[in-house]
Amino acid sequence: MASRPSRGEWSWKRYERPGLMQEEIEEVKEAFDLFDVDGTQKIHPRDLRACIQSLNLRRNQVVHHLLNDLERMDGKHLDFGAFLDLMTAKMGERDTKADVSKVFRLFDGDQTGKISLRNLQRVARELGEQLPVEALEEMIARADCSGDGEVTEEDFYVLMTQKTFPY
Structure with a gap:
């Protein structure tokens, strides 16, 4: 032994x-x-x-x-x-789909099932952030897997649970 x-x-x-x-x-x-x-x-x-x-x-x-x-x-x-x-x-897998889904719904204020540039602008405004439109568009482009200019709940989940963020 x-x-x-x-x-x-x-x-x-x-x-x-x-x-x-x-x-x-x-x-x-x-x-x-x-x-x-x-x-x-x-x-x-x-x-x-x-x-x-x-x-x-x-x-x-x-x-x-x-x-x-x-x-x-x-x-x-x-x-x-x-x-x-x-x-x-x-x-690291503590964030469940349900937890991430709740946060997604906070961004998806118009309840379309996607986060648009308009949604992101609203959230930035509510948080008192003065971000240029280009920066917000870039955020969406990095998270948008389909390339349609909006972030689906699945895109959001992938973004929130990955260990590194896309550049």
Whole structure:
């Protein structure tokens, strides 16, 4: 049986990621250690999957996606770095479609199902922002997947949930 590194040997700094605080990394490490029952510093996806299922969390949308990701790993063991990447990717999925849809409806004041230049101008005005029309048009162009000059709810969802923004 492999021995576990002592708490003093493990350093959260090695796993720093943009947007993650030390406390969050350490919490994920504690969870990892719970799943690493044999002390090898590796977790088999099958064991993690069994644990999640035994907790009856399958109905949770984020957990469902996590289980699908584990299936795609095809039996490869997870070290802490891979586990942290997997968990933080799921932490980033906090914005549900329903949450994003509520925000979309705030922009879509005329209830057309699309955000137009006029909608964006209204929101900018309500927020006290003095933005030139060109800047607003550029915002719409970056979010508009179909190229019709308006942003659909699906376009808006993609924009709000992506990790980087288009230039």
